[in-house]
Amino acid sequence: MEWSIQDIARTAGTTSRTLRHYGDIGLLPPSRVGGNGYRYYDQDSLVRLQRILLLRDLGLGLAAIAEVLSGEQDTGAALRTHLALLEQQRRRIDRQIESVRTTLRKTEGGEQLMAQEVFDGFDHVKYEQEVVERWGRDAWEKGDRWWRSLSDHERKGFQQRQLDIAADYGRACHAGRSADSAEVQAITQRHFEWLSATVRPTKEYFIGLGEMYVADPRFAANYDKHGTGTAVLVRDAMKVYAERNLGA
Amino acid sequence: MEWSIQDIARTAGTTSRTLRHYGDIGLLPPSRVGGNGYRYYDQDSLVRLQRILLLRDLGLGLAAIAEVLSGEQDTGAALRTHLALLEQQRRRIDRQIESVRTTLRKTEGGEQLMAQEVFDGFDHVKYEQEVVERWGRDAWEKGDRWWRSLSDHERKGFQQRQLDIAADYGRACHAGRSADSAEVQAITQRHFEWLSATVRPTKEYFIGLGEMYVADPRFAANYDKHGTGTAVLVRDAMKVYAERNLGA
DNA sequence: ATAGAAGTTGACGCTGCGTCAACGTCAAGC
DNA sequence: GCTTGACGTTGACGCAGCGTCAACTTCTAT
Known part of the structure; x- marks a missing residue:
């Protein structure tokens, strides 16, 4: 069975632009390209696309996804690496939230928005x-x-x-x-x-x-x-x- | 008192490239530009820069920072908006972490990396x-x-x-x-x-x-x-x- | 005078597509 | 057989925030 770009896009819940992008970067080449340049995708394409989108939803970058799917990198390792990265981001966000809350309290308390207590705060x-x-x-x-x-x-x-x-x-x-x-x-x-x-x-x-x-x-x-x-x-x-x- | 671009960059802990960027987008124009095109900054510039960097460290975008500093938007409101955004991001990251952990358990358990149990999982x-x-x-x-x-x-x-x-x-x-x-x-x-x-x-x-x-x-x-x-x-x-x- | 440090203005690169623009194809209705 | 409209194509720019050359000009110190 074979589907047009829009068919695939719709069933997978993405856009044709994205599919062309994935084609361009070699992440998901069409299974066939018509004489008119039209892209066609088969079942295997769709399964691959599903995996791509799954990994993407998990936050992996397209390059990382390509590695995983090409088998150069095993899934577990990639996910663990990514997990570490996510946790790092979370800590960063947490810190930011804390800082913003503090700053908010200060400015609400009438203090000027000033540089931190530099040096005196030993940054x-x-x-x-x-x-x-x-x-x-x-x-x-x-x-x-x-x-x-x-x-x-x-x-x-x-x-x-x-x-x-x-x-x-x-x-x-x-x-x-x-x-x-x-x-x-x-x-x-x-x-x-x-x-x-x-x-x-x-x-x-x-x-x-x-x-x-x-x-x-x-x-x-x-x-x-x-x-x-x-x-x-x-x-x-x-x-x-x-x-x-x-x-x- | 007046400082060169590098002086300012160093004391504020940023780079000259960044300063030129801020100049280009009008966020922090030099206090003076020499006949040779060199940028010079004064004390006020530096205070402003400090505020910029502070807000940037809190995660605000340059556009938002510009608004705050120009007084078009009051600091408290901007920070609260930003705080909401950060919290949203945190929830997103949390969800992603959960998903990655689950996926990791599954793949470690020998399951294939497959699209979620589509429809049958009622996505x-x-x-x-x-x-x-x-x-x-x-x-x-x-x-x-x-x-x-x-x-x-x-x-x-x-x-x-x-x-x-x-x-x-x-x-x-x-x-x-x-x-x-x-x-x-x-x-x-x-x-x-x-x-x-x-x-x-x-x-x-x-x-x-x-x-x-x-x-x-x-x-x-x-x-x-x-x-x-x-x-x-x-x-x-x-x-x-x-x-x-x-x-x- | 001349070397070397520091300054300048472009301009491309990166991420992941969205969004035109300008134009070819295809099925359907008149 | 022609028009219409939906769908397809290939560029190319845009976005955020600078990093990183590149190619020159200027200042500073010897």
Whole structure:
């Protein structure tokens, strides 16, 4: 028995375009092509098509399907590989959903849509290269191990303390305090302690970090959102603190 | 302050190609373009870029991001829409994972990779149009309601009985029984009863169904996998059964 | 002055078809 | 025998979001 392209398309629940596509890429050649160029399909074609569509519904790509059907790859292996891939996707989606929910809560709570608490949140993977360049691989690895060792709760707490510090800087800035004022230096003291949780900052490190805060808008934005100029104040305060309290 | 394209790309953790793309589509134009064509970005650009990347990490499309950032669409609404979309995707993935697992179990169990137990598994949605054409909308809706009313367990059982019947037909065919033999007619009796669970088949319906089994490879394959010619035997047996037992 | 790094503008590639466009075929009715 | 309409064909573009050459021009440092 032989069917036209539309016949096959309809019975299999797909479209003629798809069939021509499968023909073009050699996945499902017509069993016969008429002198007029018409494609005709037989029973075997249809069985093959069913398998293709089945695998496709499972989410496999056409290339993978071709491999399975040509027997180059056994079905079980292909499915297991694909399963792993699907599970990975699912985790990704789950993470995204979580992130979106969080972001949603934040924006609904009136917070600005801002970059994550960069660095202060230690997005280590993303900034690994940069951190390594600036402070050396040792510092990176140490910080990373430490960060990973924390529980979710601890991480949140750590970030929260950072947010509080930033907010306090902001208020001080708004109140017109100078970088070397006792008030600001007290905040910087907390800032220093907060940072000490990971690496014991040296004088240069601490000053350099301060400069980073203004030079790199990713960081600056996190402070300046509490008022323009806060980032500059922070930098100066850190410099003063370092020179007063950290040995050469 | 002003940065080159690479500076921005590095600090934001993306590539210059991406930035040019965003420039091309108007999502993030450079703050300045030099006489030599070089792109330069300022602090505002970077903040905007951060927001873009944040939203992108949440999975939003560039078009959606553009809307949000231009203020045409409020962030909350966009995020909620997106959240719904993500959840939908997750359900899809979950279903796929389930299907792949099932298929995997089946193929590992030695079963052939075959099209699902078509029709006999009542893939109603897929074949709705066809069923309606052949047997009318009433029959469809009745069958559909019935099928939906079943539990998963019941559905499996129903499919299993069908598989058993098909296998028995296959054995009878292999043994050379004729369509009007008592043995085959006994199987057909079960077949009829099985079908009666959904619609009380009329004579014409039952005969027509038999013809469908051979005319349509989707169905034929499900019988002929037990041996070539089984589908034909089934058709004939059904015809005999209908004429003997079903009133005009 | 010259090398090498970094910049530019195209343009193709990838996935899986949907969707025209422009044109040939075939069965049916007048 | 001609028209009509349904169905067929082969291109080719479009889509999302950049990666990846390619072929040049510019900046920077020696």
